[in-house]
Amino acid sequence: MGVEGIGARVVRKEDKRFITGKGRYVDDIKLLGMTYAHFIRSPHAHAKVKKIDASAALKLPGVVAVLTGQELVDDKVGNLICGWAITSKDGSPMKMGAWPAMAPETVRFVGQAVAVVIADSKNLARDAAEAVVVDYEELPVVADVRAAIKAGAPQLHPEAPGNQVYDWVIGDEAATDAAFAKAANVVKMDLTNNRLAPNPMEPRSAVASYDTAEEHFTLYTTSQNPHVARLVLSAFYNIAPEHKLRVIAPDVGGGFGSKIYIYPEEMVALWASKKTGRPVKWTSDRTEAFLTDAHGRDHVTHAEMAFDANNKITGLKVKTYANFGAYMSLFSSAVPTYLYATLLSGQYNIPQIHAEVIGVYTNTTPVDAYRGAGRPEASYLVERMMETAARQLNVDPAALRKNNFITQFPHQTPVIMAYDTGDFNASLDAAMKAIDYAGFPARKAKAKADGKLRGIGLSCYIEACGIAPSKAVGSLGAGVGLWESAEVRVNPVGTIEVLTGSHSHGQGHETVFAQLISDRLGIPISQVSIVHGDTDKVQFGMGTYGSRSAAVGLTAILKAVEKVETKAKKIAAHALEASEADIVIENGEFKVTGTDKAIALPMVALAAYTAHNLPDGMEPGLKESAFYDPSNFTFPAGTYICELEVDPGTGKTSFVNFVAADDFGRLINPMIVEGQVHGGLVQGIGQALLEHAMYDANGQPVTASFMDYAMPRADDVPSFNLSHTTTLCPGNPLGIKGCGEAGAIGASAAVINAITDAIGKNNLEMPATPDRVWRTIHAA
Amino acid sequence: MSTVKLTVNGRAVSVDVEDRTLLVHLLRDHLNLTGTHVGCDTSQCGACVVHMDGRAVKSCTMLAGQADGANVTTIEGIAKGDELHPMQAAFRDNHGLQCGYCTPGMIMSAIDIVQRHGGELDESTVRQELEGNICRCTGYHNIVKAVLDAAGRMKVSQAAE
Numbered sequence: 008m009g010v011e012g013i014g015a016r017v018v019r020k021e022d023k024r025f026i027t028g029k030g031r032y033v034d035d036i037k038l039l040g041m042t043y044a045h046f047i048r049s050p051h052a053h054a055k056v057k058k059i060d061a062s063a064a065l066k067l068p069g070v071v072a073v074l075t076g077q078e079l080v081d082d083k084v085g086n087l088i089c090g091w092a093i094t095s096k097d098g099s100p101m102k103m104g105a106w107p108a109m110a111p112e113t114v115r116f117v118g119q120a121v122a123v124v125i126a127d128s129k130n131l132a133r134d135a136a137e138a139v140v141v142d143y144e145e146l147p148v149v150a151d152v153r154a155a156i157k158a159g160a161p162q163l164h165p166e167a168p169g170n171q172v173y174d175w176v177i178g179d180e181a182a183t184d185a186a187f188a189k190a191a192n193v194v195k196m197d198l199t200n201n202r203l204a205p206n207p208m209e210p211r212s213a214v215a216s217y218d219t220a221e222e223h224f225t226l227y228t229t230s231q232n233p234h235v236a237r238l239v240l241s242a243f244y245n246i247a248p249e250h251k252l253r254v255i256a257p258d259v260g261g262g263f264g265s266k267i268y269i270y271p272e273e274m275v276a277l278w279a280s281k282k283t284g285r286p287v288k289w290t291s292d293r294t295e296a297f298l299t300d301a302h303g304r305d306h307v308t309h310a311e312m313a314f315d316a317n318n319k320i321t322g323l324k325v326k327t328y329a330n331f332g333a334y335m336s337l338f339s340s341a342v343p344t345y346l347y348a349t350l351l352s353g354q355y356n357i358p359q360i361h362a363e364v365i366g367v368y369t370n371t372t373p374v375d376a377y378r379g380a381g382r383p384e385a386s387y388l389v390e391r392m393m394e395t396a397a398r399q400l401n402v403d404p405a406a407l408r409k410n411n412f413i414t415q416f417p418h419q420t421p422v423i424m425a426y427d428t429g430d431f432n433a434s435l436d437a438a439m440k441a442i443d444y445a446g447f448p449a450r451k452a453k454a455k456a457d458g459k460l461r462g463i464g465l466s467c468y469i470e471a472c473g474i475a476p477s478k479a480v481g482s483l484g485a486g487v488g489l490w491e492s493a494e495v496r497v498n499p500v501g502t503i504e505v506l507t508g509s510h511s512h513g514q515g516h517e518t519v520f521a522q523l524i525s526d527r528l529g530i531p532i533s534q535v536s537i538v539h540g541d542t543d544k545v546q547f548g549m550g551t552y553g554s555r556s557a558a559v560g561l562t563a564i565l566k567a568v569e570k571v572e573t574k575a576k577k578i579a580a581h582a583l584e585a586s587e588a589d590i591v592i593e594n595g596e597f598k599v600t601g602t603d604k605a606i607a608l609p610m611v612a613l614a615a616y617t618a619h620n621l622p623d624g625m626e627p628g629l630k631e632s633a634f635y636d637p638s639n640f641t642f643p644a645g646t647y648i649c650e651l652e653v654d655p656g657t658g659k660t661s662f663v664n665f666v667a668a669d670d671f672g673r674l675i676n677p678m679i680v681e682g683q684v685h686g687g688l689v690q691g692i693g694q695a696l697l698e699h700a701m702y703d704a705n706g707q708p709v710t711a712s713f714m715d716y717a718m719p720r721a722d723d724v725p726s727f728n729l730s731h732t733t734t735l736c737p738g739n740p741l742g743i744k745g746c747g748e749a750g751a752i753g754a755s756a757a758v759i760n761a762i763t764d765a766i767g768k769n770n771l772e773m774p775a776t777p778d779r780v781w782r783t784i785h786a787a
Numbered sequence: 788m789s790t791v792k793l794t795v796n797g798r799a800v801s802v803d804v805e806d807r808t809l810l811v812h813l814l815r816d817h818l819n820l821t822g823t824h825v826g827c828d829t830s831q832c833g834a835c836v837v838h839m840d841g842r843a844v845k846s847c848t849m850l851a852g853q854a855d856g857a858n859v860t861t862i863e864g865i866a867k868g869d870e871l872h873p874m875q876a877a878f879r880d881n882h883g884l885q886c887g888y889c890t891p892g893m894i895m896s897a898i899d900i901v902q903r904h905g906g907e908l909d910e911s912t913v914r915q916e917l918e919g920n921i922c923r924c925t926g927y928h929n930i931v932k933a934v935l936d937a938a939g940r941m942k943v944s945q946a947a948e
Contacts, residue, residue, distance in 0.1 A: 018879055025887030026875040026894065028822015028862035035821035130805065208826045208834060208888040208923050260824075260888030261923050293827040513886030513924045682882050682929060689926030713831035713921065721917035721927040726910065750926070 012526030013741075016678040020532060021517040030258045033212035033227045034290045041214070042071050044276055044289040045132035047122040047139050048298065049114035052150060052370035052706025053161065054143035056110055056121050064138040069127035071283050073139060074275070076109035076121055084108065084278055085244040087271065089335035090486035093173050093344055096363075101173040104164025104368065106334035108244075108271035114143070115163055115333035116372050117708055118298025123275055125283050148370045150706040152307055152330040155369045163333060163368040172331055172340070172366030177348045177422050183361035186322030190313035194396040200384045201773045202305035202330065202700040203693075204716055205377045207512075209260020210291035211300065215276035219284065223251045228273050230256040230540075231266045231510050232550020235487070237542050239269045239337070246277050249542075256540040259512035263690070264376040265300045266512065267552050268337040272299070297711040302700050303377020305330040306343065306384050312392045318400055320355055320411050325362040325388065333368060336375035340366065345423075345483050346381030346471070352420035353389035354431040354467045354644060355411040360421045370706040376552065378690055378751040379470070386468040390756035394464065395769050404465050404760075405439060412467075423483075424471055426642050429670060433732040435467060437668035438646040441728050447650065450663075459652040460784075461663070462765025466647045468753030472745035473641035473738070474553030490636035491555070492548050493563035495524070495571050497629040499616035501609030502534045505567075506632075508548010509560030510540050514747065515679045516556060520564055522675055523741075527568050528608055529595035546632070554745030557675060558641050562739045566633035574629060575611045581622045582606050582614060641736045641744040645669035647688070649757040653765045658781025660696060660762060662725035667753075669729070672736040672744035680746045681729055687750020688727055693719040694751075695758035699774050717774070791851050795820070796864030804851050811835045811846040813854070814861060822862040822891045826921070833920030836892040836899075837861045843899035845919075862891035865898070873940035874898050874933075883933030885924035896920050897934045901941050908938045 011017050024030050047059075061073035087106040094100060109120045121141055126132035147161035154160055155170040163170055187193060214227040224247050230236045233254040240246045240254070259266060272289050280287045291299070306327050313322040329343035348362040379386075393411075397404035412431040419425045439445075447463050454461035474480075477488030494506040503524055509516055516539065521532035538544050551560070572592060579597035580587040583604050591600045598605040611629070614620065618627035650663040667684055674680045697717035701709045710716035735742030755773060763771050766784050792801045795818060802817045814820040814837070825847055826834035835847040838860040865872040874894050877883065884890040900916045901908065913934045914927070922930060 019882065021887075022879040022884060025884055025890050026862075026871065026878050027866060028820070028891050030822070030887045030890075032821075032824075032888065034825075035815075130807065206923055207886070208832065208921065209824070209886065210826070258887065261886040263923070293829065293832075515885070678882050682885060682925060685926035685928040686885065686924045687926070690923075712829050713827045714829050718831075718921050718923070719926075720921060721931065722911075722914040724927060726928050726931065727926070 011522055011532045013522060013675050015522060015676065017518055017522060017532065017676055019515050019518045020521065021515065032209055032258050032260055033214055033229050036214045036227050038214060038216055038286040041286040041288055042125045042127060042283060043129045043132045044279060044287050045124045045136045046120040046272065047124065047136050047141060048118045048120050049143065050117060051114060051143050051145050052117050052148045053146040054114050055146065056112055056114060057142040057144050059122055060140040061122070064124060064135040067131070067135045067138060069131035070135045071125040071127065071285060074123050074125065074279055074282065076107055076111035079107060079109055079278065080111050082278065083245055084274070087334065088239065088243045088337065089340050090337050091341040092484040093175055093340045095173045096176045101340055101366070102167035102171065103335055104166050108274045116370055117706060118295065118372065120271055123279060125279055125287060148706040150370050150702040150704060152328045152367050152369060155367050156328065163370065167368055170368040172335065172368060174363065174365050175344050176363045178361035179359060179421065180361045183322045183324055183359040186359045187311065187313045187324065190321055191316040192314040192400060194312045194392060194399050196310050196392055196395055198308045198310065198388055198391060199772050200304045200306040200387060201694060203303045203377055203698050204297055204700045205263045205265035205300055205303060206296065206718060207261030207263055207265060210293060210296045211266065211270065211272065212290040213273040213276040214286065214288045215280040216286035217281040224277055225253045225255070226273065226277055227255045227257060229259050229266050230254065231259070231262040231512060231552055233510065233540055234508060234542055234548045235550055236269050240274060240277065244274050246274065254542045256510055262512045263378040264303065264380060264552060268301055268375060270299065293713060294711045297708060297716065298372060301336045301375035302332065302372050303374065304384060305374050308388060310388055310392055312396060314396065314400065318402060318407060318410055320357045322359040323351060323357050325351060327362070327364045329364055329366050330369055330371065330374055331366050332371045332373035334373045336373040339373065339375040341485070342376050342381040347385050349423045350382050350385035350469065350471060351389060351422055353386065354413060354469050356413050357421065371702055378687065379748045382470040382748065383691070383752045383755065386466065386752045387756045390466045390468065391759065394760040398769065405435060405444065408435060408465065408467050425639065427639055427737050428734045429642060429644050430732060430734050431467060431644060434644065434668040434670050435646045437730050437732050438648045438666050441666040441668065441730060442648045442650060442664055454652055460655055460765040461652050462761040463648065463650045464757045464760025464764055466753045466757035466760065468749065469642055469644040470748060470752050471640040472554035472643055472748065473558030473637050474555045475640060476638055477636050487549065488636065489549055490634050491560040491563040492546060492632065492634045493567045494630065494632040495564065495567040497571060497612045499613050501612045503530070504536045504538055505564055506538045506545045507560055507564060508545055508550065509556040510551045512551065514551065514556060515676070519557065519675045519679060520561060523561055523564060524568060527572065528592065530608060554643065554747040558736070558739055558743045558745045559635060559637055561743065562741060563633050563635035565740060566635050567631045570631035570633060571629060574631070577622055577625065578611050578614050579606050637738060639738045641672070641738060643669065643671050643744040643746065643749050645749060645753065647753045647757040649761040651761045651765065653762060653780060655784055658777035658784065660775065660780065664728065665725050666728040668732055669746065669749055670732045670734055670744070671746040672733065673742040674731065683746045684729055684750045685727055687748060688754045689719050689724050690751040691754025692724055692758055695755040695773050695775060697723060697774050789852055791855050793854050793856065794858045796860055806852065808851040809847055810849040810851050810854050813851040814846060820861050820863050824888055824891060826889065831921065832889065833896055834889050834892040836895040836920065838895060838899065843896050862895060873944055874937040877933040877937035877940060881929050881933035881936055883925065883930045889920060889922045893920050893922065893930060897937065900934065901938045906938065906942050908935060910935065
């Protein structure tokens with residue numbers, strides 16, 4: 008390992024601009040002649056749009072236009088799409104209701120746009136929006152997933168009778184039933200996975216402009232995947248052909264999944280920039296973010312787990328109702344199916360699993376992938392079941408897990424996934440040691456003497472990351488391949504630009520990706536630039552989500568740099584009059600092995616570009632590109648253990664200790680990995696204790712600002728005790744598994760298992776607010 | 788419209804703004820100081836924190852007119868040329884930031900916290916004092932470390948002056 012190579016704790020190259028206020032986010036961008044968009048949004052959860060009267064607004068000074076959903080239809084702008092086709096158990100395709108970017112006829116959730124005002128300033132646009140009169144005819148509302156599936160419930164889409172998107176199954180039902188018939192013990196639970204608002208701190212924003220002479224659009228947008236945005240805007244929304252549309256995602260202030268999707272506002276900004284002939288900026292305020300950013304989770308589940316007389320799991324049955332909100336967002340259909348039910352085996356040898364997932368429309372904000380996406384719901388279910396089973400079977404929860412761990416790899420689960428490697432005992436042992444699991448009973452007794460209820464909770468999570476092998480996801484209904492691309496350009500002076508289709512919105516790619524180059528070519532990371540987030544600069548890429556940027560994106564860079572090395576070695580061998588096979592790369596020099604003959608990288612690069620003396624037939628230049636398509640998912644796994652105290656008088660929870668032992672395969676920059684885990688853990692703790700995106704019976708959101716929705720704050724959460732156990736991923740040459748989502752996937756079960764241990768009751772829903780915990784303690 | 792005269796990062800400025808203009812918009816839209824961010828519109832998240840007359844304030848919760856005659860320092864004004872403020876350096880060295888969006892407000896609040904508490908800072912105090920600054924990326928672990936680290940650095944640099 009070099010001082011800045013793989014495994015080094017290098018401080019981030021990108022930090023200087025962020026700590027000095029020089030970050031460049033979309034809302035910081037100003038274009039000449041720029042106008043501002045303000046959307047007029049439905050105050051009703053379900054209504055007919057009868058009439059939109061903009062006449063008074065259009066008379067106000069500074070108002071450029073008021074555009075409506077009907078004009079989008081007239082201009083043949085396409086509806087929003089869902090890019091993953093799911094088939095129901097009866098063989099029918101999923102039932103999609105049409106989702107226009109602005110509703111011409113019917114609104115189906117509070118906040119759905121019906122029109123947009125374009126004006127010379129933000130304030131003028133806002134004022135004019137007040138003057139637009141929209142006549143609505145209210146329709147019956149259904150906001151709750153349980154209510155939506157009842158006979159006679161209000162219907163959202165004519166395309167989806169019974170509000171049902173799909174009824175999807177996985178696993179062998181008959182074999183699972185047979186396992187239950189023979190079970191010595193069965194554990195049953197009803198579980199709710201609470202709806203969350205992703206809330207990256209930077210609200211979404213778009214700046215769109217149209218060049219009439221070139222018939223060319225430019226869109227600056229808060230995107231995790233600008234190329235995918237361009238593809239969708241071009242191929243499905245008819246904005247412009249791809250070569251006439253440039254999408255730039257500059258510094259992006261967090262995503263967590265919510266900035267994967269191509270939302271109505273970005274699309275309308277582009278369309279309006281052509282219609283008005285002026286650049287258009289739209290920036291979400293926080294309440295708009297709560298209303299329109301895709302939410303996460305929102306499952307209602309019944310699960311049963313069968314055990315034999317030796318406390319070995321013999322089967323798992325799961326039935327989940329997944330709330331999709333009012334429309335199917337871009338990847339929503341895959342989240343409660345292929346990203347959820349395929350992980351229901353957890354870390355355990357479970358011979359038979361059967362899961363049924365019913366996707367349901369309600370009059371709420373659309374739901375899609377949020378950090379972890381399906382895998383937190385699966386992990387929460389399995390780990391709540393394991394803890395509850397241990398209590399019911401009267402065995403130690405760690406021992407029950409060890410009794411059922413998968414220990415042989417590769418391991419084919421009954422739900423598609425083939426785990427490639429892991430050591431689940433190692434991470435559980437590391438976490439138990441870190442928290443002094445053996446000493447817990449004494450600590451609990453001491454706490455009891457102080458009037459506190461102390462609990463300990465385990466969560467042994469597994470996830471499928473490195474998304475994803477294209478052929479596999481294609482066979483499961485994905486509309487795209489999930490490879491990644493890269494280009495490595497060595498400049499004539501030996502500095503390097505790396506172009507990547509991954510996108511950094513906090514993950515530190517500018518540092519981590521440069522560390523690989525430093526490791527391979529021996530040059531300082533200061534001589535490497537990472538170029539990303541601009542469709543004019545990078546040819547194509549699938550973006551960043553699903554803990555894929557290191558496992559997939561960095562492997563693409565490795566493939567490209569290997570090609571660079573091959574050509575550079577040929578040039579060096581020619582210059583040094585040696586055999587290519589004898590050239591080795593050490594500390595930035597190409598050396599003839601076993602001699603002191605060497606040529607430095609800049610001289611090789613210069614030779615490539617002067618082309619005065621290259622091997623016969625070699626093209627000048629030193630630049631290579633690669634596409635990398637993974638052969639399998641990766642399987643990060645680990646154990647989280649939470650120890651906490653509950654005050655029985657108030658129901659308030661206080662953390663005592665929180666330990667994490669993760670297996671992410673090879674770490675490129677441990678400092679950045681730890682930061683990813685910290686952030687994920689707090690999102691998981693936020694789900695467990697604080698966060699819940701709620702609606703009343705009329706579909707009115709009651710948590711639409713930070714005054715109502717409890718974001719985790721510094722004094723709500725503890726510091727963490729992290730460690731790593733390592734099995735290298737055999738699926739990619741660097742052995743990387745990915746670390747971006749683990750914390751959010753594993754943490755919530757550990758917290759709830761600890762609270763339920765403390766209070767001695769198994770049934771406790773998230774978020775476990777003091778009120779809810781107090782009521783649970785004191786319930787009969 | 789009103790004319791607001793104030794000093795921003797040591798420079799006297801005079802800006803004509805609509806009466807309803809917030810201080811954060813005067814900074815961002817009129818002075819192009821885009822390091823100060825808007826994250827919530829309700830005084831909760833602290834992405835907009837600047838210093839006014841030596842005190843941390845949420846610039847999304849003040850009218851620009853309320854800053855008339857004041858001395859305002861933003862994230863762009865705390866380094867001395869190329870020399871970072873100890874709090875900026877501590878955030879970088881402790882990986883106290885990821886996406887960077889909350890960072891300017893965090894740093895401005897943190898400087899204020901250290902100044903108010905002097906050397907008497909511990910983890911629990913820092914966590915309580917950061918209650919008005921929300922970060923979605925870091926889980927606060929490394930932010931707390933950075934503030935405690937910077938508290939030590941600021942004490943040393945004060946002692947040296």
